[in-house]
Amino acid sequence: xxxxxxxxxxxxxxxxxxxxxxxxxxxxxxxxxxxxxxxxxxxxxxxxxxxxxxxxxxxxxxxxxxxxxxxxxxxxxxxxxxxxxxxxxxxxxxxxxxxxxx
Numbered sequence: 001x002x003x004x005x006x007x008x009x010x011x012x013x014x015x016x017x018x019x020x021x022x023x024x025x026x027x028x029x030x031x032x033x034x035x036x037x038x039x040x041x042x043x044x045x046x047x048x049x050x051x052x053x054x055x056x057x058x059x060x061x062x063x064x065x066x067x068x069x070x071x072x073x074x075x076x077x078x079x080x081x082x083x084x085x086x087x088x089x090x091x092x093x094x095x096x097x098x099x100x101x102x
Contacts, residue, residue: 028086
């Protein structure tokens with residue numbers, strides 16, 4: 001599973017948990033792009049931007065919706081895990097950038 005998942009554009013009003021999860025994903029995406037802006041080498045910066053965008057795009061159809069309670073639980077856990085992994089990768093990028101500056 002990839003750490004980056006976008007919540008799909010919803011055709012109906014999202015439930016409160018869907019809304020909160022979507023906000024978490026968008027916040028993570030913005031933080032990652034902000035961190036990437038600090039990469040000094042332009043080629044590396046472009047590569048990382050494209051990588052992040054592609055990861056989010058590739059996983060945009062992840063959803064917490066399902067037909068059974070068990071499946072819904074599994075999807076919810078998977079999305080939560082991907083957000084956690086994304087945050088860990090963001091922290092690693094931030095640590096790497098901090099070390100490169102010192």
